[in-house]
Amino acid sequence: MTKMEALGRQILVEFYDCNSGLINDVAYIESSMLAATEASQATIISHDFHEFSPHGVSGVVVIAESHVSIHTWPEYDYAAVDIFTCGDTIDPWIIQEELKEALESNNSSSVEMKRGLFNVDNGQRLHHKPQKPAEVVLHDE
Amino acid sequence: MTKMEALGRQILVEFYDCNSGLINDVAYIESSMLAATEASQATIISHDFHEFSPHGVSGVVVIAESHVSIHTWPEYDYAAVDIFTCGDTIDPWIIQEELKEALESNNSSSVEMKRGLFNVDNGQRLHHKPQKPAEVVLHDE
Numbered sequence: 001m002t003k004m005e006a007l008g009r010q011i012l013v014e015f016y017d018c019n020s021g022l023i024n025d026v027a028y029i030e031s032s033m034l035a036a037t038e039a040s041q042a043t044i045i046s047h048d049f050h051e052f053s054p055h056g057v058s059g060v061v062v063i064a065e066s067h068v069s070i071h072t073w074p075e076y077d078y079a080a081v082d083i084f085t086c087g088d089t090i091d092p093w094i095i096q097e098e099l100k101e102a103l104e105s106n107n108s109s110s111v112e113m114k115r116g117l118f119n120v121d122n123g124q125r126l127h128h129k130p131q132k133p134a135e136v137v138l139h140d141e
Numbered sequence: 142m143t144k145m146e147a148l149g150r151q152i153l154v155e156f157y158d159c160n161s162g163l164i165n166d167v168a169y170i171e172s173s174m175l176a177a178t179e180a181s182q183a184t185i186i187s188h189d190f191h192e193f194s195p196h197g198v199s200g201v202v203v204i205a206e207s208h209v210s211i212h213t214w215p216e217y218d219y220a221a222v223d224i225f226t227c228g229d230t231i232d233p234w235i236i237q238e239e240l241k242e243a244l245e246s247n248n249s250s251s252v253e254m255k256r257g258l259f260n261v262d263n264g265q266r267l268h269h270k271p272q273k274p275a276e277v278v279l280h281d282e
Contacts, residue, residue: 007214007219008221010153012151012254012256014256014257045191045199046191048189048203050186050187052205058186058203058207058208059203060189060201060203060208060210062189062191062199062200062201064193066221067199067201067210067212069208069210069225071149071207071225071227073257075268076148076257076259078148078257078259080149080207080225082151082225084210084212084221084223111254113153113252115153115155115221116217116219116221118217118219127216
């Protein structure tokens with residue numbers, strides 16, 4: 001007997017009715033994304049944020065467990081967030097909750113997708129890393 | 142009368158049965174992601190790639206039209222790719238096709254999601270930017 005297991009899960013979040021001033025502020029978005037990611041205990045590898053003219057912010061936080069991305073359209077009070085995680089050690093919904101509060105979104109919807117589906121024998125598990133970057137020393141291996 | 146329009150579209154691609162050597166090579170993945178993105182005529186803003194120990198690569202290309210991300214699990218011959226674009230000027234499926242060939246994936250599946258849905262009056266359009274970074278001079282405005 002086999003069953004399907006997923007390597008990762010991804011939450012696609014539509015944040016509507018956000019505070020348009022906040023989601024047009026690249027420094028605020030960057031610090032909010034980092035704080036939300038840290039709240040989930042994810043391991044941050046790098047981050048990269050950009051502001052656009054006349055408005056809008058895009059940014060990505062690469063984490064050992066995959067990534068968190070954001071694109072904002074202040075003119076529509078809207079932000080698109082993806083939270084992609086692998087492994088069981090972090091809860092991506094913590095990031096969703098933190099960002100909902102930070103962006104002051106009054107209307108949001110989220111879809112969770114499974115990524116990387118494989119058949120495994122019953123009683124077996126997929127070997128989820130959280131992947132560690134090559135330069136990180138693994139104390140528990 | 143109104144109709145729903147989307148600010149963006151996102152293709153979630155599962156690339157199975159990839160060449161495990163290629164998807165464990167961070168330089169190869171980075172150059173393949175950049176080449177695929179360029180083939181679509183997207184405007185590259187920045188890119189950031191990492192390799193993991195004992196294996197795996199993660200990376201993101203931020204484009205003016207949103208982003209392209211990849212996470213690879215060479216031990217499963219698997220790569221998860223997201224292609225998020227806004228506006229009508231580029232075709233995200235070009236990126237999917239280019240990467241399928243580059244990763245030598247023999248089995249893939251893709252789901253396209255709409256992002257940022259709004260009601261607009263008939264005859265009206267959502268104002269899609271492609272967003273331009275603040276430092277880019279817009280020659281046509």
